Amino acid sequence: MARAATTSDVFNAIAEPQRREILVLLRAGERPVTELARELGMTQPGASKHLRVLREVGLVRDRKAGKQRVYGLDAHGLRPVHEWAGTFEQFWDESFDRLDAYVQDMKQTRQEE
């Protein structure tokens, strides 16, 4: 099997650096495709493709504005990411003393089996 589709979920969608850049740019406001492409130094088709992925997972939405199609941020879908990573918060501040203690525990437990 290949890697999971980027359209399958938000975690895959934001795995791409350029897509994260797009989201950051859109934080400052809506933008048409060409402007996004220009600001990020990518081709127009390239920008459109990334925007499509972001749209399919619901991180951006588009709105027609004359000849242009304006993309805007919908960061709602990033909340699960934030919360998921947040569940590990207690582990990244502490020293590993605690973990090491746990390790010793496991070691003993196994030896006693």
Add this chain to the structure above:
Amino acid sequence: MARAATTSDVFNAIAEPQRREILVLLRAGERPVTELARELGMTQPGASKHLRVLREVGLVRDRKAGKQRVYGLDAHGLRPVHEWAGTFEQFWDESFDRLDAYVQDMKQTRQEE
């Protein structure tokens, strides 16, 4: 070009659902490979491969314990993910930056799906 390598950064590493499951499991304590594989219903080589990716981006550490190799969590690398997603926090609760009512309607519609 193909997609960026999973080993390139944490965002790519956690894009894989099974790897996220591994991290969640390790939150409860260290575990040898075989036990992880059993608990997650994957083959031993499969678990080893995912663990390798996680190790290369620094999300897990391994320690030899006799015949076994025990893997432990090092969630430190998840902090950037949490913080990055957090920079969008102001956008997922309240009204959108400069998006109009039309956008709000779209938001509600999608949330109801």
Add this chain to the structure above:
DNA sequence: TTGACGCATACCTATATAGGCATATGATTG
């Protein structure tokens, strides 16, 4: 030393991109 056990790797296959380029699609204007 010989097995047995636990794990990492090599190898192979199918798949999903990311990108570049050409072109179809839509909308706007003269």
Add this chain to the structure above:
DNA sequence: CAATCATATGCCTATATAGGTATGCGTCAA
């Protein structure tokens, strides 16, 4: 209607997996 601008897509290539299977390697017990 024709020309033009703004985007989206189709097509093609090279690459990076995710998984499965077989196997090599190191460790421990008898």
